[in-house]
Amino acid sequence: MRTIGIIGGGQLGRMLAMAAARLNFRTIILEPQVDCPAAQVANGQIVAAYDDPAALERLAAECDVVTYEFENVPVSAAEMLARARPVYPPPKALAVSQDRVSEKQFLNGCGIETARFHAIDSQEQLEQALADFSGKGVLKTRRLGYDGKGQRVFKGASDNATGAYAALGGVPLVLESFVAFEREISIIAARGTDGTIACYDPAENIHRQGILHTSTVPASINEATAEAARLAATAILTALGYVGVIGVEFFALADGTLIANEIAPRVHNSGHWTEAACVVSQFEQHIRAVAGLPLSDGARHSDCVMQNLIGDDIDDLPVWLAKPNTLVHLYGKTEARPGRKMGHVTWLA
Ligand code: AMP
Numbered sequence: 001m002r003t004i005g006i007i008g009g010g011q012l013g014r015m016l017a018m019a020a021a022r023l024n025f026r027t028i029i030l031e032p033q034v035d036c037p038a039a040q041v042a043n044g045q046i047v048a049a050y051d052d053p054a055a056l057e058r059l060a061a062e063c064d065v066v067t068y069e070f071e072n073v074p075v076s077a078a079e080m081l082a083r084a085r086p087v088y089p090p091p092k093a094l095a096v097s098q099d100r101v102s103e104k105q106f107l108n109g110c111g112i113e114t115a116r117f118h119a120i121d122s123q124e125q126l127e128q129a130l131a132d133f134s135g136k137g138v139l140k141t142r143r144l145g146y147d148g149k150g151q152r153v154f155k156g157a158s159d160n161a162t163g164a165y166a167a168l169g170g171v172p173l174v175l176e177s178f179v180a181f182e183r184e185i186s187i188i189a190a191r192g193t194d195g196t197i198a199c200y201d202p203a204e205n206i207h208r209q210g211i212l213h214t215s216t217v218p219a220s221i222n223e224a225t226a227e228a229a230r231l232a233a234t235a236i237l238t239a240l241g242y243v244g245v246i247g248v249e250f251f252a253l254a255d256g257t258l259i260a261n262e263i264a265p266r267v268h269n270s271g272h273w274t275e276a277a278c279v280v281s282q283f284e285q286h287i288r289a290v291a292g293l294p295l296s297d298g299a300r301h302s303d304c305v306m307q308n309l310i311g312d313d314i315d316d317l318p319v320w321l322a323k324p325n326t327l328v329h330l331y332g333k334t335e336a337r338p339g340r341k342m343g344h345v346t347w348l349a
Contacts, residue, residue: 031046191237272306
């Protein structure tokens with residue numbers, strides 16, 4: 001095994017390519033955008049659409065194993081590749097996580113609690129579902145939502161739902177019951193080709209405008225809640241016959257009960273802290289998993305906080321660089337648009 005193919009050229013692919021290089025693997029990125037963050041540090045890039053058959057054939061020919069850095073890789077592309085080369089995580093993980101309804105059904109099937117939900121395909125269904133939830137809920141697109149995009153919150157019966165179905169584009173939606181959570185946490189876990197599972201400690205996440213702002217480790221949860229997160233991640237990895245790193249996001253209620261929100265079949269923004277506070281980061285863990293190497297146990301040597309540098313936050317770079325015990329990681333993006341993730345910093349407590 002020498003070359004790892006990575007579908008997607010963003011910062012997650014970049015950090016995977018860097019981790020791969022340290023273990024003597026070559027990486028080839030499949031990404032339509034030229035000079036993307038990942039290709040800047042990889043051994044090669046195939047500049048093509050993620051579902052371009054000729055590009056997929058080339059990727060399979062040039063790589064020993066293929067992985068991906070985002071969950072909206074077309075399932076048909078992953079399945080086509082899987083006929084030629086191992087594709088990790090398995091394409092089934094993409095199919096499950098690309099649709100919020102199939103994701104919740106899968107989680108419930110693993111014995112993991114989620115928000116109650118109704119699939120919505122019309123304004124009439126939306127109104128019936130809102131009535132069932134006493135007017136409160138979060139309406140989301142079933143597919144292709146990220147960072148809080150494609151969502152609408154209903155706070156109660158006085159919230160006017162007229163036109164809400166059409167306003168989200170007339171696409172399949174899901175209405176989730178509103179979860180009155182105390183905090184949001186996530187867990188990063190991995191499963192190797194031999195079935196070994198390793199979990200990192202759960203992180204506590206704060207979002208701003210729907211985008212992750214900080215991840216703090218340890219999270220303010222008790223051991224029983226941390227164990228519940230590990231058990232949920234273990235059940236998901238096992239049910240999918242998974243290989244690689246996964247991120248699982250939860251709402252934690254005041255009594256410590258966890259409600260799963262979503263799964264990301266890839267390395268995850270709320271796991272970036274592992275590169276500063278663990279000997280083996282989530283990126284190296286993922287490379288180890290897909291390459292069939294032994295996993296790290298996920299041990300953490302420090303408490304820490306990771307903060308995303310979004311848009312203009314990048315202007316504070318000199319301030320971050322001057323701070324002690326602080327690791328700065330930039331993504332090679334030239335233009336700092338609002339909402340764009342430019343880099344992150346992790347400081348050790
Ligand atoms: P998501 O795109 O599903 O990660 O949702 C973005 C953010 O919206 C979450 O991190 C929560 O802060 C909030 N949110 C999403 N779903 C719910 C829900 N069912 N109840 C309460 N808050 C939610």
